[in-house]
Amino acid sequence: MTNVKETNYLMLTKQLKSLIEDEHHLIAILSNTSALINDHLDQVNWVGFYLIEDNELILGPFQGHPACVHIEIGKGVCGTAVSEDATQRVSDVHQFPGHIACDANSKSEIVIPIHVNDKIIGVLDIDAPIKDRFTWDDQEGLEQVVQILEKQLNQS
Numbered sequence: 105m106t107n108v109k110e111t112n113y114l115m116l117t118k119q120l121k122s123l124i125e126d127e128h129h130l131i132a133i134l135s136n137t138s139a140l141i142n143d144h145l146d147q148v149n150w151v152g153f154y155l156i157e158d159n160e161l162i163l164g165p166f167q168g169h170p171a172c173v174h175i176e177i178g179k180g181v182c183g184t185a186v187s188e189d190a191t192q193r194v195s196d197v198h199q200f201p202g203h204i205a206c207d208a209n210s211k212s213e214i215v216i217p218i219h220v221n222d223k224i225i226g227v228l229d230i231d232a233p234i235k236d237r238f239t240w241d242d243q244e245g246l247e248q249v250v251q252i253l254e255k256q257l258n259q260s
Contacts, residue, residue, distance in 0.1 A: 113245030
């Protein structure tokens with residue numbers, strides 16, 4: 105990682121651990137996490153979570169403009185992250201087959217699956233108003249954030 109990004113993600117992960125270490129309520133944890141990520145990342149216009157309920161993704165805690173409420177698993181970037189159980193880092197969402205445009209200003213996106221007890225419960229979704237916003241360094245840093253969440257949620 106570049107020094108600035110590495111420092112930013114180290115600070116973010118340290119603050120997240122401290123913020124959620126004694127919390128066990130899913131919505132409280134995700135709400136504060138979305139706010140913290142939003143404060144730490146520049147050039148993003150949406151940070152939030154979608155949670156699996158009744159075999160679809162339902163809008164969870166977020167920071168940003170109103171968003172799509174229901175996303176079918178396997179559809180769009182979020183649904184693909186779930187169906188493939190893999191991080192999706194998309195440099196240009198308009199080139200992603202089946203992209204769901206919740207916000208016309210979003211140009212790039214990263215989505216990371218979240219697991220509790222070895223089962224996907226939802227995703228972290230971050231959008232940016234510029235193309236190529238998310239690098240490999242961002243992916244590594246945000247996957248560490250999700251690992252911290254998973255560890256805390258697995259203890260709940």
